[in-house]
Amino acid sequence: MAQDDLQLMRDLVDNQPDGFALPRHFYTSQDVYEHDIKAYWNHSWIWVGHVSQIPNPGDYFLFDYAKESIIVVRDREGEVRAHMNVCRHRGSRVCTEKQGNARVFSCPYHAWTFDLSGKLRGGRAMGPDFDPSKYGLFPAQIRIFEGLIFVCASEDAPPIDAGLSELQTHAAPFDFANVKVAHEASYPVPANWKLALENYMECYHCAPSHKEYSRSHSLKDPAEMEGLLEPLQERSCAIGLKTEEVNQTGTDSAGPAADVYWRRYPLFEGYQTGSKDGQPLAPLLGTLTGFDGGATDMQIGPLNNFLIYADHVVGYRFVPTSLQETDIQIVWYVRGDAEEGIDYNKDDLTWLWHVTSLDDERIIRHNQEGVNSHRFEPGPLSDMEWGILTFYHSYLAMI
Numbered sequence: 001m002a003q004d005d006l007q008l009m010r011d012l013v014d015n016q017p018d019g020f021a022l023p024r025h026f027y028t029s030q031d032v033y034e035h036d037i038k039a040y041w042n043h044s045w046i047w048v049g050h051v052s053q054i055p056n057p058g059d060y061f062l063f064d065y066a067k068e069s070i071i072v073v074r075d076r077e078g079e080v081r082a083h084m085n086v087c088r089h090r091g092s093r094v095c096t097e098k099q100g101n102a103r104v105f106s107c108p109y110h111a112w113t114f115d116l117s118g119k120l121r122g123g124r125a126m127g128p129d130f131d132p133s134k135y136g137l138f139p140a141q142i143r144i145f146e147g148l149i150f151v152c153a154s155e156d157a158p159p160i161d162a163g164l165s166e167l168q169t170h171a172a173p174f175d176f177a178n179v180k181v182a183h184e185a186s187y188p189v190p191a192n193w194k195l196a197l198e199n200y201m202e203c204y205h206c207a208p209s210h211k212e213y214s215r216s217h218s219l220k221d222p223a224e225m226e227g228l229l230e231p232l233q234e235r236s237c238a239i240g241l242k243t244e245e246v247n248q249t250g251t252d253s254a255g256p257a258a259d260v261y262w263r264r265y266p267l268f269e270g271y272q273t274g275s276k277d278g279q280p281l282a283p284l285l286g287t288l289t290g291f292d293g294g295a296t297d298m299q300i301g302p303l304n305n306f307l308i309y310a311d312h313v314v315g316y317r318f319v320p321t322s323l324q325e326t327d328i329q330i331v332w333y334v335r336g337d338a339e340e341g342i343d344y345n346k347d348d349l350t351w352l353w354h355v356t357s358l359d360d361e362r363i364i365r366h367n368q369e370g371v372n373s374h375r376f377e378p379g380p381l382s383d384m385e386w387g388i389l390t391f392y393h394s395y396l397a398m399i
């Protein structure tokens with residue numbers, strides 16, 4: 001980043017008034033975008049998948065963001081590992097298939113060959129002094145939380161372990177380790193990644209923008225939620241859930257981008273899960289003994305969000321592909337032994353968050369269009385947008 005730009009950005013960060021949206025530069029500058037990737041994304045935990053996607057040694061998938069690509073693979077010993085997908089010879093992508101099963105990773109350029117643990121086996125015609133042990137694939141950090149895989153491209157990843165153990169007892173009854181992917185979808189939006197993430201971090205927009213969601217979920221209106229919360233907690237207890245909230249975000253987190261959050265909130269009467277008619281969509285997760293008519297917001301690091309119903313989980317991430325292009329990636333998980341067509345129907349399962357994501361794509365797109373105008377001036381945030389402030393807290397600290 002040019003010195004001038006860096007100084008401009010420092011000034012913007014220093015002068016960012018509390019309780020206001022960020023200025024236009026943060027969403028329109030190529031320099032800021034590149035700095036975001038370097039300083040924020042490369043140093044954050046990113047949820048990339050689930051262990052059920054790579055059950056056997058050699059199974060792998062790629063996770064890409066911005067200009068980065070990470071190979072997530074199960075090695076010969078059964079360990080899940082993550083390697084930067086960059087050859088240590090002259091930098092080619094080592095792996096070019098999105099997913100598959102590999103015995104080794106052989107670079108398509110000059111055939112340097114890496115084993116599943118990332119070690120270089122040898123380079124062709126490199127001479128007697130060549131030491132392959134110096135040229136293994138660069139590792140990415142990895143954490144597995146209840147089967148969900150998180151990676152971080154840098155060595156100083158946010159200190160998330162204490163937060164994860166705090167979440168563990170809350171998550172245990174859902175047995176995420178034994179879910180499977182029912183469906184994955186991607187909703188590309190022509191907007192900066194921060195606008196897409198910020199949109200997810202607040203439900204101020206839910207009432208005006210999401211009629212299907214608002215019919216069944218109380219989150220959009222704190223007043224409506226009030227009277228429903230206590231009866232929900234009784235029902236949640238009865239099916240084996242812990243009801244306390246976990247909120248280690250913003251200034252209460254273990255460090256920038258080490259936020260963890262867990263809160264179960266009520267659906268309206270007649271809704272057991274996030275379905276069109278309120279009826280169950282899939283077999284109960286884990287050890288749950290019934291439906292409580294609730295949904296949990298779980299957040300692990302600012303970039304990874306999950307909505308947990310009694311019978312399915314929906315994961316959301318907002319992956320930057322360029323300055324004003326973001327991929328909204330959504331994954332639906334159901335019980336590992338549930339069979340499509342028998343235990344669940346994919347169209348019914350995905351209906352709510354498909355229609356809701358189409359709404360989100362539209363409102364985020366319009367948001368970026370307005371922010372691009374020379375006349376945009378950041379306005380004050382409402383109390384219902386506190387989630388955005390916790391994101392700014394880590395963002396402004398890390399950039």
Ligand code: FES
Nearest residue numbers: 087089090107110
């Ligand atoms: Fe990979 Fe040359 S760049 S072997």
Ligand code: FE
Nearest residue numbers: 199200210360
């Ligand atoms: Fe939304």
